[in-house]
Amino acid sequence: MIIVLKPEAPADAAQRLLDRIAGAGLKPLHMPGAERVVLGALGDERVLAELALDSDPHVESVKPILAPYKLVARDLHPHDTIVSIGGVAFGGRAVPVIAGPCAVETREQLFNSASAVQAAGAKVLRAGAYKPRTSPYGFSGHGPEGLRLLREVADELSMPVVTEVMDTADVDIVAAHADALQIGARNMQNFPLLRAVGRTDKPVLLKRGLSAKIEELLLAAEYILAAGNDQVILCERGIRTFETATRNTLDLNAVPYMKQRTHLPVVVDPSHGTGIRDLVGPMALAAAACGADGLLIEVHENPSVALSDGAQSLYPDQFAALMPRVSAVLAAVGRIAA
């Protein structure tokens, strides 16, 4: 960690800070320059973060050198972690597709959507029983009854299923019905919820927050690992920017950037990442090309009557046409369809 003092900082300020650094068990460094005095602290920066040296009135800025996450980093864990959702592996050479409708609406809608995506090659089912909605007047899911339908259809088709959990109070019931727990974008920094899913033995699909920096996503995953659960899949699903033509801006840069820094699998959700049906296909191909370990795609048996996210849901025949194209791109980059 590098600590830059203000130009007018008195000499004893430097000494006082050096003493605090040494007192925390780190190695202090003194670098007096012509225009600024710079201090260094070598050692575990997480200890140092607790000292909050930037609170000192003589400190201009503090620049960390090491990444603030540890358990999720490749540094000490160089091999890729393989996360299995009901026997489907994410993080290896094979790239599975998770698909299904935004929400569980009816048994028929769910079954038809699920069997269509399975027929086209999807390996894991997705659908929500608890739906975060911007307005209190929107359809917010069928809750426990939705979970029951989800399990029933998943069993009938022998497809593992991932579904969102939004409240610590619901973690047990969702874990009892689903093969994997999804933390949605709006809850990426719901820290009690992260700790709660970290105490289960279910894999967690952790979506990037709308305005979360990559480092914050990795720290959110660190919460789950620190709580004891290392079965975490990271999901890039678009960030909020000034651009209004698309619902979100899919940040595919994040895929290779994270793959280089973490051993966890990274999947991409081009449905939320674009918000526009006609862009889902091209961005699914782009995600496959740049190293995604999986795809998450919304497909509804009839999007024009969907209760949520219809505008970004594929029709089953569009999904069926897309899958072989995804496979071709995967083959071109040395991966294979799961």
Add this chain to the structure above:
Amino acid sequence: MIIVLKPEAPADAAQRLLDRIAGAGLKPLHMPGAERVVLGALGDERVLAELALDSDPHVESVKPILAPYKLVARDLHPHDTIVSIGGVAFGGRAVPVIAGPCAVETREQLFNSASAVQAAGAKVLRAGAYKPRTSPYGFSGHGPEGLRLLREVADELSMPVVTEVMDTADVDIVAAHADALQIGARNMQNFPLLRAVGRTDKPVLLKRGLSAKIEELLLAAEYILAAGNDQVILCERGIRTFETATRNTLDLNAVPYMKQRTHLPVVVDPSHGTGIRDLVGPMALAAAACGADGLLIEVHENPSVALSDGAQSLYPDQFAALMPRVSAVLAAVGRIAA
């Protein structure tokens, strides 16, 4: 609501959509133009939102006309709502200041900080017992013990207190100790939590999310009112932008914008809104000038050793020097210090 069809949309698509609009009990309108067919739907747009007309493959875009919130809007509730925190009124001519440390650290730290801000004129105490921290290794608050200390000090000083609640499981215990419940920026769209605080009889201080549009903040408040609690204070605390010189970008535009559209009080937090101690004073004055109904300022008895947010916390003497300047600006715009 205005529905724009794609250029190539067939004639029967328009008719089908008009039928759906009429079927939902709204008045349909047909506006065929040279380059596009445009449809209209007059009536309660919240009903229409459920039809999700933008899911239709022949629809290019859907443009709402009415605001999606209702209970929080000035339209049907033109008079300002006054929200009282332990007898201190927000939303009237008087403008109270809420102040205190970021977190409850020790009884002494809390008491010293609280009595200092009270002596300088603050009317409500703030301090956190549950702290959201980006890293799992940061100090996350003393929890129930912190709540107990908070109540004890608040009673000793006869100051009402507001503190953050982060989990539905904690709503009861926080409500039992605090005079008002704070929903933090990261939980602005934690919908189960919004509903839970909406079912209490405590006033709620609702902070804008890091990347929340103003409309989304108003819809988050709508959740609380829809659950039965109309004692909501909105808080502008800075948004996330590309600018890195400051921790956040304080969006003061939001203050007059919201005051014109909602009857709820709007307060400003210049501490988080800037993240830099030296900017807190000027931005507190700016907030007072543009119509804020209250201020929320972090003050620590000794910020250089604070466990969190020290870099943006004022020293007690800085706070004491600021308060008369705030009063002078309030007087200049026809308001008074509380």
Add this chain to the structure above:
Amino acid sequence: MIIVLKPEAPADAAQRLLDRIAGAGLKPLHMPGAERVVLGALGDERVLAELALDSDPHVESVKPILAPYKLVARDLHPHDTIVSIGGVAFGGRAVPVIAGPCAVETREQLFNSASAVQAAGAKVLRAGAYKPRTSPYGFSGHGPEGLRLLREVADELSMPVVTEVMDTADVDIVAAHADALQIGARNMQNFPLLRAVGRTDKPVLLKRGLSAKIEELLLAAEYILAAGNDQVILCERGIRTFETATRNTLDLNAVPYMKQRTHLPVVVDPSHGTGIRDLVGPMALAAAACGADGLLIEVHENPSVALSDGAQSLYPDQFAALMPRVSAVLAAVGRIAA
């Protein structure tokens, strides 16, 4: 165009606005609703934009229905435009790669870099003689002498060359030396410059501005076409967001979005789009997968001593290893390497 009146707008305000709409030769529509009066105007919205109806004190908002660009739109020009840079075609099935160093530094550096990229399959050379630099103390290019070297090397290798022009005063000399003119991100809304390159007979490579919406990029292209030059290639090169891990956020959503709305070719610059050498390859593959009509990649004979943009420049052997991977992805999506 849809005009929404404020709730309290008097009846005669609507009539006055309808008269102005009719006076401009458009068809007015009156749609009185329960909560708001809505007006419509059918016809050429660009005429209407000049009326600036949103200036009226009784107007709440104005919602355009038609895209504000015309010449660049697919609507009236459904077939793809092929733009040729010195005989290399952009916009057809073949996808050419433009490569070279950020800046012309020396003849030797330019020749070595150019011959290396040509040997690896690049079809067009890029390098800057005029360099926009954030600081006045940065290397800003060799100017006319750089242009001379660029032409000389391009001729020796029989490679067409594209280079940036930053000032209307330099358009003639740049056009005399280059096969195509680049408008950089910072000049995307330099309207006199857009008009000036629109009056030349050289193809224009128009880069998206750091914070330009897609619609604004298309309107910038519209300036060039309106000035008489329809040889425009659009370039996605990353936008500015809150994310600081990468230099920019490459917005690949923009590629299929623009391809669906404009007949102009769209190329992608993964070098600026990421700012990090190790991400250039994966994002070049992603761009190829989602429909880019070309790639723009910075390659320097020795990036570690480059005078600018070294951190994002590939080494020649990295570029040579990337090219067959790009070809494989192109083949997988039905395109071919140029």
Add this chain to the structure above:
Amino acid sequence: MIIVLKPEAPADAAQRLLDRIAGAGLKPLHMPGAERVVLGALGDERVLAELALDSDPHVESVKPILAPYKLVARDLHPHDTIVSIGGVAFGGRAVPVIAGPCAVETREQLFNSASAVQAAGAKVLRAGAYKPRTSPYGFSGHGPEGLRLLREVADELSMPVVTEVMDTADVDIVAAHADALQIGARNMQNFPLLRAVGRTDKPVLLKRGLSAKIEELLLAAEYILAAGNDQVILCERGIRTFETATRNTLDLNAVPYMKQRTHLPVVVDPSHGTGIRDLVGPMALAAAACGADGLLIEVHENPSVALSDGAQSLYPDQFAALMPRVSAVLAAVGRIAA
């Protein structure tokens, strides 16, 4: 400057970089840590920036310590610079208001608008003869004829006038007619234009770019000072964010932040900063409260027929009502109206 090496960097990489640092005349520092090797370089960082050490394949990141601007910094120039526009001083205790219509439309419109703002207390006139417009079909100003009218009206009223210049080719003619030259937001990084106005003897009003970081604005000013002109006024006018309720997000944080770091005056434009007439007044007061050295406000004799920016222009009576409120706030913070 701090240079962090990659974990796997070989030992000789550090030595090679230290040699380059020493070779550039700076003092090198070697700080080997447990997880990373860190290097330091003490001295003029602008020299170091040219070395582009971040291009080295073994370098993970480079962290500057000193600000990259020098001439505009308070460090070596602690006293406030006073910039005079035709005798009206910016940067002292008095705070002048610049007002007028967006564009010169007709002599009558300009004269009426100008005399109205003068009567209400504005000291400097503003109006555009060259208007940047997003669409090529918008009104782009009357050019030289507009300049002539502007000078004529300004002389008749004895008001100095500031107007925008967009092209190096127009600098002479604009400088011949105006008392100050405005660089608009879209040209903040038009470096040839910055250099050209830096060679004139006219004061320059430099507006912050739509997505310019504060540091970039200061570096743009540095271009002008480096070219020989130290009469620069900085203008905060709103930045582009995800928020769509307002046209821009006025970043008032920038005012005290810049005042603490530069000796140049800082003014605020609440008209562009909000884009909504009803917000201009409150944000003008906020700007006055947080330390702005001047205000820039659009006023049109009849905004509802303005050819540009009517939605954010005040009516003359609104402006007249605002001015005494601005004066009251200025007095409250120890400043005075000019």
